[in-house]
Amino acid sequence: xxxxxxxxxxxxxxxxxxxxxxLSALVSLGVCLRGSAQIDPLLYEEQLLWVSGGPGEVSTxxxxxxxxxxxGSLLAFTEARKGSSSDIxxxxxxxxxxxxxxxxxxxxSFIVDDGSMMDGLNLGSVLVDEEVGSVILIxxxxxxxYQCSPASTMMVESMDDGLSWSPPRNLSxxxxxxxxxxxxxxxxxxxxxxxxxxxxxxxHGTLEGDGVFCILSDDHGHNWYNGAAxxxxxxxxxxxxxxxxxxxxxxxxxxxxxIIINVRNQNNYHCRCRVVVRSRDGGMSLPIDDLFFDYELxxxxxxxxxxxxxxxxxxxxxxxxxxxxxxTLRWSLTNGTSWENKAVQIxxxxxxxxxxxxxxxxxxxxxxxxxxxxxxGHKEYIETISFAKMHLYGGR
Amino acid sequence: xxxxxxSLPVALLCYFLSSLxxxxxxxxxxxxxxxxxxxxxxxxKQYSGYLSVADGKHLHYWFVESQxxxxxxxxxxxxxxxxxxxxxxxxxTEHGPFLIQDDGVTLQYNPYxxxxxxxxxxxxxxxxxGFSYSDDQNYVTNDTEVSMxxxxxxxxxxxxxxxxxxxxxFLTGESYGGIYIPTLAERVMEDASLNLQGVAVGNGMSSYExxxxxxVFFAYYHGLLGSRLxxxxxxxxxxxxxxxxxxxxxxxxxxxxxxxxxxxYSSGLNMYNLYASCPGGVHQRFxxxxxxxxIRDLGNSFINHPWTKLWKQKLQSLASLHLSVxxxxxxxxxxxSSLYLNNPYVRAALHISPKALDWVICSxxxxxxxxxxxxxxxxxxxxxxxxxxxxxLVYNGDVDMACNFMGDEWFVESLQxxxxxxxxxxxxxxxDGRQVGGFVKEFNNIAFLTVKGSGHMVPSDKPIAAFAMFxxxxxxxxx
Numbered sequence: 001x002x003x004x005x006x007x008x009x010x011x012x013x014x015x016x017x018x019x020x021x022x023l024s025a026l027v028s029l030g031v032c033l034r035g036s037a038q039i040d041p042l043l044y045e046e047q048l049l050w051v052s053g054g055p056g057e058v059s060t061x062x063x064x065x066x067x068x069x070x071x072g073s074l075l076a077f078t079e080a081r082k083g084s085s086s087d088i089x090x091x092x093x094x095x096x097x098x099x100x101x102x103x104x105x106x107x108x109s110f111i112v113d114d115g116s117m118m119d120g121l122n123l124g125s126v127l128v129d130e131e132v133g134s135v136i137l138i139x140x141x142x143x144x145x146y147q148c149s150p151a152s153t154m155m156v157e158s159m160d161d162g163l164s165w166s167p168p169r170n171l172s173x174x175x176x177x178x179x180x181x182x183x184x185x186x187x188x189x190x191x192x193x194x195x196x197x198x199x200x201x202x203x204h205g206t207l208e209g210d211g212v213f214c215i216l217s218d219d220h221g222h223n224w225y226n227g228a229a230x231x232x233x234x235x236x237x238x239x240x241x242x243x244x245x246x247x248x249x250x251x252x253x254x255x256x257x258x259i260i261i262n263v264r265n266q267n268n269y270h271c272r273c274r275v276v277v278r279s280r281d282g283g284m285s286l287p288i289d290d291l292f293f294d295y296e297l298x299x300x301x302x303x304x305x306x307x308x309x310x311x312x313x314x315x316x317x318x319x320x321x322x323x324x325x326x327x328t329l330r331w332s333l334t335n336g337t338s339w340e341n342k343a344v345q346i347x348x349x350x351x352x353x354x355x356x357x358x359x360x361x362x363x364x365x366x367x368x369x370x371x372x373x374x375x376x377g378h379k380e381y382i383e384t385i386s387f388a389k390m391h392l393y394g395g396r
Numbered sequence: 397x398x399x400x401x402x403s404l405p406v407a408l409l410c411y412f413l414s415s416l417x418x419x420x421x422x423x424x425x426x427x428x429x430x431x432x433x434x435x436x437x438x439x440x441k442q443y444s445g446y447l448s449v450a451d452g453k454h455l456h457y458w459f460v461e462s463q464x465x466x467x468x469x470x471x472x473x474x475x476x477x478x479x480x481x482x483x484x485x486x487x488x489t490e491h492g493p494f495l496i497q498d499d500g501v502t503l504q505y506n507p508y509x510x511x512x513x514x515x516x517x518x519x520x521x522x523x524x525x526g527f528s529y530s531d532d533q534n535y536v537t538n539d540t541e542v543s544m545x546x547x548x549x550x551x552x553x554x555x556x557x558x559x560x561x562x563x564x565x566f567l568t569g570e571s572y573g574g575i576y577i578p579t580l581a582e583r584v585m586e587d588a589s590l591n592l593q594g595v596a597v598g599n600g601m602s603s604y605e606x607x608x609x610x611x612v613f614f615a616y617y618h619g620l621l622g623s624r625l626x627x628x629x630x631x632x633x634x635x636x637x638x639x640x641x642x643x644x645x646x647x648x649x650x651x652x653x654x655x656x657x658x659x660x661y662s663s664g665l666n667m668y669n670l671y672a673s674c675p676g677g678v679h680q681r682f683x684x685x686x687x688x689x690x691i692r693d694l695g696n697s698f699i700n701h702p703w704t705k706l707w708k709q710k711l712q713s714l715a716s717l718h719l720s721v722x723x724x725x726x727x728x729x730x731x732x733s734s735l736y737l738n739n740p741y742v743r744a745a746l747h748i749s750p751k752a753l754d755w756v757i758c759s760x761x762x763x764x765x766x767x768x769x770x771x772x773x774x775x776x777x778x779x780x781x782x783x784x785x786x787x788x789l790v791y792n793g794d795v796d797m798a799c800n801f802m803g804d805e806w807f808v809e810s811l812q813x814x815x816x817x818x819x820x821x822x823x824x825x826x827x828d829g830r831q832v833g834g835f836v837k838e839f840n841n842i843a844f845l846t847v848k849g850s851g852h853m854v855p856s857d858k859p860i861a862a863f864a865m866f867x868x869x870x871x872x873x874x875x
Contacts, residue, residue, distance in 0.1 A: 055816035056838050056874045082874045092874070094817075107815035115823045115830045 127187030195282030452531030477571025500735025538767025574600020594787035669851025793850030
């Protein structure tokens with residue numbers, strides 16, 4: 001795949017860039033680990049971006065995702081479920097945009113409208129192609145095959161920092177019509193080799209035909225093909241409790257160029273905790289050899305957030321074996337092999353899906369923060385979508 | 397004797413029981429039991445009669461119960477505009493359960509009737525309009541008196557129909573209803589016994605100034621004016637890009653504007669739908685037909701212009717000379733409705749008072765003597781919005797020139813409410829699949845929505861889109 005794509009000089013320059021990135025990653029790792037800059041996250045600011053029943057008379061806002069943009073803006077997306085809180089039903093994709101690092105946000109835009117579909121759209125993975133400056137949003141249509149067929153994997157793209165969006169494009173022409181629910185969270189563009197520049201979007205299938213599946217593009221999202229698959233057992237068959245059923249997932253590229261995918265353990269196989277799996281070939285495969293269960297990441301089976309910034313791996317989820325409560329931020333200085341004891345509670349009450357991003361300009365300001373978006377409520381976690389700005393150095 | 401002794405308590409009991417029953421039942425005498433023109437009588441109940449308000453004024457109403465669940469569906473008041481035009485035009489040609497056919501005899505069921513999901517009250521207001529009348533036959537009125545009498549009529553309606561008083565209430569209207577509805581809402585929101593939930597105004601008059609100013613832009617950019625006239629308008633009516641087409645004192649500007657008016661109102665265009673033909677062909681703004689003076693101008697545009705003032709004086713002097721004056725909205729064929737409603741069997745079926753005049757679509761007497769007291773309804777909208785509990789919809793067919801979309805869009809923007817959802821297309825499904833209905837911009841508790849390709853009478857021009865919009869509005873669903 002890789003050799004067929006570019007010339008030798010391009011490959012050479014990529015190698016150089018990869019070396020540079022490795023070096024800079026090592027340097028920043030060094031910075032982080034120095035005593036003066038101890039990671040000590042603090043919930044610095046928080047605001048509600050959406051309240052269910054709020055803008056546009058939408059019944060429920062759910063499934064938030066968040067991304068940076070090449071121009072240093074933040075884009076927040078969420079499903080705007082028109083008539084009920086159900087996963088099926090007609091929806092908009094709602095978006096808000098911040099050009100001041102999350103301090104203020106534009107009014108909501110509905111960037112996709114599925115009309116009155118019985119089984120409408122579902123989010124979704126957002127990814128940024130920094131090589132061409134685009135923001136791509138992948139979502140599904142008719143995922144549950146409820147009064148519709150077949151399921152489709154859809155894509156919209158913005159070339160202007162999220163201000164305007166292309167008409168939806170149906171990727172099923174290239175990928176086939178297997179039900180694929182991207183994310184929810186972000187997809188990645190490979191920054192390091194192997195397959196530097198590749199777009200990798202991972203998601204899951206139906207509960208029966210479940211598993212982690214990745215779709216890949218080596219030409220900035222023009223053409224997509226199916227990559228890695230980690231199938232559930234028994235595959236395409238009715239599951240029982242405690243079956244192996246990897247589900248919603250969040251990929252993260254590590255400084256060594258491998259992709260770590262943090263996965264929802266739908267049927268609590270082996271533990272009530274997260275499944276972690278790794279791809280060392282740019283999302284082409286997810287070998288069982290590299291799969292482990294992270295007992296420290298206790299989880300009620302939910303979509304969680306993961307983010308790698310300056311060599312530190314961050315993780316958010318409602319940290320509880322049974323209930324979606326207690327949204328917690330953890331961090332690892334060892335690429336996820338262990339987690340620091342001093343976790344930070346973001347919200348004690350009901351909290352559901354979460355997603356993270358950060359601005360990586362390298363400026364002092366941008367180095368200080370990561371951003372969390374999550375489902376938050378008092379009685380139920382579906383009440384609001386909240387944006388939290390986490391100061392990594394204790395607010396100092 | 398004994399029989400009498402026995403029957404008196406029974407009679408009293410009966411009277412007592414029946415008055416109890418009446419307390420939560422519609423007025424049986426007003427029920428329309430047989431309506432001519434229908435192949436099959438409707439399955440929903442309907443009532444027609446009079447709501448008596450102050451000073452011997454009797455407003456005719458026609459109430460059609462919901463086809464779905466009358467007891468729990470909302471009550472929606474509908475008012476057509478004018479001033480001086482009848483809301484039965486809304487019933488028979490826009491969104492009523494049955495629509496009048498060209499023969500003036502037949503009614504056809506309307507699958508996109510607003511009473512599919514709501515109890516709709518059509519009120520002929522003020523007195524002098526349609527079948528509504530005043531004992532003293534004085535039909536000089538103004539905005540304040542009208543909003544008060546509309547309010548009293550609503551109270552009277554709920555006195556007659558107490559079983560609907562707990563239902564959600566929406567106030568809706570069109571055109572000059574843009575003044576009627578918010579000024580009525582201002583009174584209704586003060587009355588806790590009325591369960592007001594929201595108001596909707598279609599192609600409404602919200603501000604004379606914005607309506608005039610936007611119309612000139614609308615006309616130019618829809619290809620009606622030409623570059624010579626546009627350049628003159630820019631030179632004589634505008635300073636630094638800000639144009640005053642509303643009350644400009646520059647005589648060169650007013651000359652240009654009279655040319656604009658001639659093109660928009662007198663060249664034969666259908667001002668209610670730029671892209672529709674004009675029923676009856678090209679007419680003048682007024683004409684003499686069989687000794688009758690026919691006026692085709694409701695007097696809502698460019699009211700501050702010397703030409704308009706001269707024009708109004710001329711009309712009033714002509715009207716005083718002629719025994720009979722008729723006010724026909726331009727390019728509107730009201731003959732079928734008039735034929736139907738003046739049929740004696742129909743009048744009897746609708747319990748029309750012998751004191752009522754012949755039905756005409758608009759009353760020239762009401763219109764020509766009407767006191768326009770509000771130049772805009774900004775204050776009323778802000779009052780509604782400040783209450784934080786009413787849902788407001790301002791919708792416009794976007795090819796209407798009577799109350800063009802841009803003027804109302806400017807008006808809604810000028811309320812400076814917080815944007816909740818940015819302007820976007822809204823969708824609905826018709827026989828050709830999913831369609832763009834128009835555009836919508838949602839502010840806190842108020843939405844501005846266009847209906848693409850529709851003229852002034854949105855439910856007539858785009859019935860499916862209009863019903864989708866109406867349904868989402870009253871059900872608090874996303875547009």
